[in-house]
Amino acid sequence: MRLRVGNLVKHKSGGPIMMVDAALPERMRLLDGDVYCSCVWVESRVRKFRTFRFSHLATVYADGSPRNYDAEK
16 A cells, blocks of 8 residues: 555544645654554544554545555556
């Protein structure tokens, strides 16, 4: 799965639909080698930010249904 700013994602365990805001630079990744990204979403009219492991996220459409960005060309 490609990591791109603007992708809509949802945590695999549930939660709100979020947008990938930024990928952390290589030097800021932890020793586990996973890609980390900053996500943004709105909750109760408040903008929220958090960093997640990209492997813990699933890409989705705006309605929350699964999306495969790699299959779309």
